[in-house]
Amino acid sequence: RxxxxxxxxxxxxxxxxxxxxxxxDRGLKSDEITEFTALKLLAYQDLTSGSLSGEEVSKVAKDxxxxxxxxxxVGLLKVVGAEQKVKTLKHSARRGIDEQPVGLANTKFAFVxxxxxxxLAASHAKDLLTLEKNSSIAKKAAExxxxxxxxxxxxxxxxxxxxxxxxxxxKDQIAxxxxxxxxxxxxxxxxxxxxxxxxxxxxx
Numbered sequence: 001r002x003x004x005x006x007x008x009x010x011x012x013x014x015x016x017x018x019x020x021x022x023x024x025d026r027g028l029k030s031d032e033i034t035e036f037t038a039l040k041l042l043a044y045q046d047l048t049s050g051s052l053s054g055e056e057v058s059k060v061a062k063d064x065x066x067x068x069x070x071x072x073x074v075g076l077l078k079v080v081g082a083e084q085k086v087k088t089l090k091h092s093a094r095r096g097i098d099e100q101p102v103g104l105a106n107t108k109f110a111f112v113x114x115x116x117x118x119x120l121a122a123s124h125a126k127d128l129l130t131l132e133k134n135s136s137i138a139k140k141a142a143e144x145x146x147x148x149x150x151x152x153x154x155x156x157x158x159x160x161x162x163x164x165x166x167x168x169x170x171k172d173q174i175a176x177x178x179x180x181x182x183x184x185x186x187x188x189x190x191x192x193x194x195x196x197x198x199x200x201x202x203x204x
Contacts, residue, residue: 009163009164009167012115013030016119020032020033023035023074037064038060038066039076039077040120040127042077042120043111043116043118043121044121046110046111047118052108052110053107054107057071057077076112077109078109078110079109080108081108114156115156118156119160122157122160123160125144125161126165126168126175128141129165129175129178130172141178142178142181143182145182145183149182
């Protein structure tokens with residue numbers, strides 16, 4: 001029985017934590033597992049660039065101390081193109097892209113569902129928006145949001161992100177400010193409802 005009304009963000013967060021439970025026996029949540037950190041970054045890269053190459057997947061996994069086998073074990077990535085077997089791709093990843101130019105480097109990947117991509121990308125974007133005040137990375141993320149705020153393709157991503165930033169702790173209020181500035185220049189309207197209320201209204 002649910003003890004509270006769950007938002008869309010809450011439901012997907014619970015889904016990720018349930019998947020995380022099956023991947024570890026230490027009771028870690030998804031935010032505490034390296035593979036989910038990697039998947040969030042990959043989702044954001046996919047959303048911003050429009051594609052996800054095998055080379056990118058392998059590099060992100062390696063940079064974060066994981067590997068493509070572990071990313072696939074989460075179950076949220078799939079190979080685009082029915083002909084190539086995941087087993088072969090994993091073997092190519094272990095040998096290294098430079099040693100095996102045919103395979104990973106020429107393979108495209110995607111997330112199993114657009115909503116999964118949007119949720120994970122929004123999670124990473126929220127992290128970027130909470131970076132230090134003068135961060136050029138946070139500014140670039142805000143510019144991306146501003147550039148695509150009216151495009152239908154990014155609607156789910158923005159709804160997830162709006163829900164996430166509206167629930168941030170006081171120490172991360174910079175995220176909600178940056179998000180609101182990115183989607184609306186009419187900051188005077190926040191006086192009546194407060195910043196969190198304005199973002200909630202926009203989300204609905």
